[in-house]
Amino acid sequence: MASQPDPQAPGPSGPLGSSAGGAVDAPLLGVARSLKGRAWRLVPVVAREAEALAQAFGLPDIAGRLLASRGVTLDTADAFLDPRLKAALPSPLGFRDMDAAVARLAHAVARRQRVVLFGDYDVDGATSAALMHRYLSALGLSPRIHIPDRLTEGYGPSVDAMRGFAGDGADLVVCLDCGTAAEAPLTAARDAGLDVLVIDHHKAPARLPPAVALVNPNRLDESGAGTGLAAVGVAFLVVAALDRQLRQAGTLPARGGPDLLGLLDLVALGTVCDLVPLVGPNRALVAQGLRVMAKRARPGLRALADQAGVDSAPDAYHLGFLLGPRINAGGRIGDAGLGARLLTTEDEAEAAAIAATLDRLNKERQQIEAAVLDEAAARAEMAGDRPVLVVDGAGWHPGVVGIVAGRLKERFDRPAVVLAHSDDGREAVGSARSIPGVDLGAVVIDAVAEGLARKGGGHAMAAGMTVALDRLDELRAFLDARLAGPVAAARADAALTLDGVLSVDGAGPELVAAVERLAPFGMGNPGPRFAVTPARVVKADVVGRDHVRLIVTGPAGGRLKAMAFRSAETPWGAELLAGKGRAFHLAGRLKRDDWGAEPKAELHLDDAAPAD
Structure with missing residues (x-):
């Protein structure tokens, strides 16, 4: 008989907790709509495979679960944990x-x-x-x-x-x-x-x-x-x-x-x-x-x-x-x-x-980016619910349009194209960023072949292009027509996936060390994301330009710092800032906090949901 995915979600009673129950396709912790409008799902794992990996390689249970969720098997685990160039x-x-x-x-x-x-x-x-x-x-x-x-x-x-x-x-x-x-x-x-x-x-x-x-x-x-x-x-x-x-x-x-x-x-x-x-x-x-x-x-x-x-x-x-x-x-x-x-x-x-x-130029870039982002976001709001956001503007610095496209993609959860007008007002040069499951680079190449863009190219998640301004509306229609289906499918499957549920006390430096066995993290091997609950806010403030900082506590008295970057002016950030005394389910990635005499962990937030 084939092994089946473990239908049990780790509960919040410890580092991994005991079983919280519920089917894999049911919202984790009952979160059907979070502060950012997403359902939460637990990554399905075959429990037997996770246990076998942990035992065979002397790993904590959580590391075995994380390996199994990434498709790592007993045959491939050694190469994953200790990658060698020759092989x-x-x-x-x-x-x-x-x-x-x-x-x-x-x-x-x-x-x-x-x-x-x-x-x-x-x-x-x-x-x-x-x-x-x-x-x-x-x-x-x-x-x-x-x-x-x-x-x-x-x-x-x-x-x-x-x-x-x-x-x-x-x-x-x-x-x-x-x-x-x-x-x-x-x-x-x-x-x-x-x-x-x-x-x-x-x-x-x-x-x-x-x-x-x-x-x-x-x-x-x-x-x-x-x-x-x-x-x-x-x-x-x-x-x-x-x-x-x-x-x-x-x-x-x-x-x-x-x-x-x-x-x-x-x-x-x-x-x-x-x-x-x-x-x-x-x-x-x-x-x-x-x-x-x-x-x-x-x-x-x-x-x-x-x-x-x-x-x-x-x-x-x-x-x-x-x-x-x-x-x-x-x-x-x-x-x-x-x-x-x-x-x-x-x-x-x-x-x-x-x-x-x-370093100095990077600080200047951040200021320029913030100004362009404000204008681009306002125009994106006016574009309505199109499959692909295409915004353009005069006076925008071409050097930041790629970053701004990435910010818009994150904020509006769809591919975004940001174009800066040339000085003569005849064309626009810009960059595009896509969402997982939508190959933007191939469509940009097709747009060049169709004569809708003067030049362009890229790969699945990022592309660049030069467009005559009098063809811009045609390009918008072309991108919408070609990508409406893939974007709809990708967004429909865009629930926030989590690797487990932790208590505040369980989210400590020991767990961070266990998770780091799976590094390096990035595209294709994302850092594990956990739900931490219940997390009652004892302090909420803004640090830096617009980052939300929380200090939360759990029933056992443990404390944890959580950061929601670039979120102070967003609806979900505002709710967190107003949440002192309230309990939340917090979702994010644990990081080492090397500040201070003793190692600690902090949570970099991706989402949150009320827990009271």
């Missing part, structure tokens, strides 16, 4: 054009050619360019990094840029995290006698641009291996294949030479910040990269961590929310090349100066 990474030579890319790079090394590394202006682009720069520099080359200015050049290679590189005497351009759809620029490069390699991961059109090699696991003619890799992960595989060929040819010694594993801190940073799934190869790359980063050997990352106040071993949260936004700030509102320069410099003073500049 997890696909063979580099299995990718189309990899052999041609390696041969062309090896030729550049042998002839000491002039190489330009053309990267995107986000963290994935900066880390990809820095990784390739560090490796080629170790081989004696002096590659030049070019990160395009977001305002004056836009995304990806341009015809003018390619002709300029050729005129400057470049022999080879390597496009990193861009170039897959750049047919006109790469045609111009070919006509100018300039070789181009493309190392990318964005969705590819049916017709590929002319390049010496185009390595992209998301080509339509690829096998499917490595489709979730960020561009920096693909770049690492290219470098690994090149390193192997150079050693086999005797160009490099069998031992010594460039340190490939020492580049994994860059791979981890770019992978986390590009929001690709942290499963399979990405999980191994990030896990190993975090260990490299913990050594603080790279001057730029060390200086940036100091600016961001990261004084403990880094984890995916530090990369995604503290380091990444600062590197992105240069590309958003300042000098787009700052991030790559920070990641390649060996000069401590230069690293400190760049890190300080990026």
Whole structure:
């Protein structure tokens, strides 16, 4: 007889509690409509499998349950808990054009050619360019990094840029995290006698641009291996294949030479910040990269961590929310090349100066973002209940539209497109963010093919585009028509899923330590989310710009801090602020609170519901 999902929800009597009863599809704790309008569901788990995992690997019961809920089995648990690169990474030579890319790079090394590394202006682009720069520099080359200015050049290679590189005497351009759809620029490069390699991961059109090699696991003619890799992960595989060929040819010694594993801190940073799934190869790359980063050997990352106040071993949260936004700030509102320069410099003073500049730019970016968000949210409210929000405005800084799109997506629970008008008022450039289950990148590529957008592309959860303003209404109608069904299905299945129920006393640092065995967390492997109940509010206030802080207590007298970020001006945040003395069910993720002499836990809230 097949095992069945455990129909029992852990109750609130202890760290996991005793059974609270109820069917899996019934609302957890009776929450059919929370303060944010969602039903709560318990993640179904086969109890026998969870117990077997906990016993086999000497884990707490909660860790076994969490592993089982992620589809981890006795056969795959060891690889999940201790991911190894050799077992997890696909063979580099299995990718189309990899052999041609390696041969062309090896030729550049042998002839000491002039190489330009053309990267995107986000963290994935900066880390990809820095990784390739560090490796080629170790081989004696002096590659030049070019990160395009977001305002004056836009995304990806341009015809003018390619002709300029050729005129400057470049022999080879390597496009990193861009170039897959750049047919006109790469045609111009070919006509100018300039070789181009493309190392990318964005969705590819049916017709590929002319390049010496185009390595992209998301080509339509690829096998499917490595489709979730960020561009920096693909770049690492290219470098690994090149390193192997150079050693086999005797160009490099069998031992010594460039340190490939020492580049994994860059791979981890770019992978986390590009929001690709942290499963399979990405999980191994990030896990190993975090260990490299913990050594603080790279001057730029060390200086940036100091600016961001990261004084403990880094984890995916530090990369995604503290380091990444600062590197992105240069590309958003300042000098787009700052991030790559920070990641390649060996000069401590230069690293400190760049890190300080990026920190300042990040603060400025936050102010600009807040102003654009206020306007964009007001226009989104006026758009009604359309499947896809498309808002545009004059005077909006193009460097923050992606962040604002993400905020609107979270607030309105649907894909959001935010477009900034050009100075001449003829077109708009912007970014889009999607919700799980809705592939936005593919539809943007189709919009370009239909002539509704001048250019655009991306992946399932994020995309960019340039649109003529007189075609904007047509684009809105196209997106609504194509995505109405997927958006409706995704939102209908958008109940808040929780991994268990805890008491306030059970939500302590010991449980956080057990949960961290499953890290790194991110897309594809989200941090476990728990309900903590009953939680009676003894203090509620606003900290920072608009964060709600709660101090709650349970029946046994334990206390817990809970944070609801960017929620003070929302309806659910207002109800929490007015909730002193009331009991709530709180839903969120437990984090370490290292402030103070003793380790504690705090709850980062996703939702709440009345419990009295």
